[in-house]
Amino acid sequence: METTSTIPKGLFDVIIVGGSYAGLAAAMTLGRSLRRVLIVDSGLPCNRQTPHSHNFITQDGEKPGAIAQLALKQVLAYPTVQFIQGKVTEAQRNGDHFTIKAASGEQYTASKLLFATGIADIMPNLPGFAACWGISVLHCPYCHGYEVKGNKLAVLANGEMAFEYVRLLHQWSQNLVLLTNGSSTLGAALTDKLQQHNIPIIETPLQELVHNDGYITAIRLADGSVLEVDAMFHKPAFRQHCDIPEALGCTRTEQGFLQADEFGKTNVPGVYVAGDNSSMMRSVAAAAAAGNKAGAWINKELVEERF
Known part of the structure; x- marks a missing residue:
C-alpha cells in the first residue's frame, strides 16, 4: 500500500x-x-x-x-x-x-x-441502535432478508414509506410488526391494508434496543412493555x-x-x-x-x- x-x-x-x-x-x-x-x-x-x-x-x-x-x-x-x-x-x-x-x-x-x-447514516437517538446497526438492525431486505427469513421482525418507520417497507419485507417473513415510534401517519386505507395481513401497528415510542453484542433480542417501549424480536429493519x-x-x-x-x-x-x-x-x-x-x-x-x- x-x-x-x-x-x-x-x-x-x-x-x-x-x-x-x-x-x-x-x-x-x-x-x-x-x-x-x-x-x-x-x-x-x-x-x-x-x-x-x-x-x-x-x-x-x-x-x-x-x-x-x-x-x-x-x-x-x-x-x-x-x-x-x-x-x-x-x-x-x-x-x-x-x-x-x-x-x-x-x-x-x-x-x-x-x-x-x-x-x-444519522442514527436515531435510541439506546442500542448504533451498536446493532448493520448487524441486526438492517436496512436492505435484498442484502439481509434471507438470513432472517421467517423470524420475528420489527420495522421502524412511519407513513407511506412504512407501508411500502412492510409489504416488501412481508416476502421474507409474515411475522412482522410495524413500530411508528409515535402517532401513526399511515392513514385509514394503508392501516386497513396492513390489518388485512395481520400486521400489528404499535405507536408507543421506543425506549431502548436490548441486544447482545449487536444482536437484538428485544425492544423496550416507553410504557414499560417489551417486544421480543430477532431483527429490526430501518432506513435512517x-x-x-x-x-x-x-x-x-x-x-x-x-x-x-x-x-x-x-x-x-x-x-x-x-x-x-x-x-x-x-x-x-x-x-x-x-x-x-x-x-x-x-x-x-x-x-x-x-x-x-x-x-
Whole structure:
C-alpha cells in the first residue's frame, strides 16, 4: 500500500476520492484502460460494522472488509493505479484540471475527479441502535432478508414509506410488526391494508434496543412493555459523507443524493460520482456496478478529449 511520500508528483488522469467498492471498481476499469489513477481513501466505509455481505455473486456471505481488501490488491496489480490512505479536505478547479488537498497537506492534480465517498447514516437517538446497526438492525431486505427469513421482525418507520417497507419485507417473513415510534401517519386505507395481513401497528415510542453484542433480542417501549424480536429493519436519515462535490458546484436530488446521469456524470464538467452518494440502490453489488460504469465513461471522455 502506497504512502503519501512515495506518490510521484505530476498530473493524474483521474483522482478517485473513496476507495471502497465503487471507487475500486472504477479504478480497475481505468487501470485496465492504462489511465494514471490515484485513489485516496479515509478507511471509513459505512458497512464497516456489518459482519457479512450478501447478494453479490461470487462473494455471497463474505466479510465486507475482505471483499474490499481483495479488490484493492487486484486493483493495485495494475501499475498505473496508486493508493494512499488519508482524507481529502478540499478540491478546486485550475483551468482544465483539478487539484485536491489531503489532510496531510499533500496536493495532487488530475484531469478528472470521481467521488465515491458514500453517505453517513444519522442514527436515531435510541439506546442500542448504533451498536446493532448493520448487524441486526438492517436496512436492505435484498442484502439481509434471507438470513432472517421467517423470524420475528420489527420495522421502524412511519407513513407511506412504512407501508411500502412492510409489504416488501412481508416476502421474507409474515411475522412482522410495524413500530411508528409515535402517532401513526399511515392513514385509514394503508392501516386497513396492513390489518388485512395481520400486521400489528404499535405507536408507543421506543425506549431502548436490548441486544447482545449487536444482536437484538428485544425492544423496550416507553410504557414499560417489551417486544421480543430477532431483527429490526430501518432506513435512517443520512447526509453526504463528503461535502466537496457540492463545494465544486454539484447539485443534489430532493432525496439528498448527488445528482448524476446513469454513468455518474454530474452537472460539473470533469466531476463524476458513483455508489451510495448518488444512488438509493445501496448494496455492494450496485456500488461496484456504478463504479465500473463511471470508470468506463470517464475513459471514454478522456479519449474524446485527447484524440
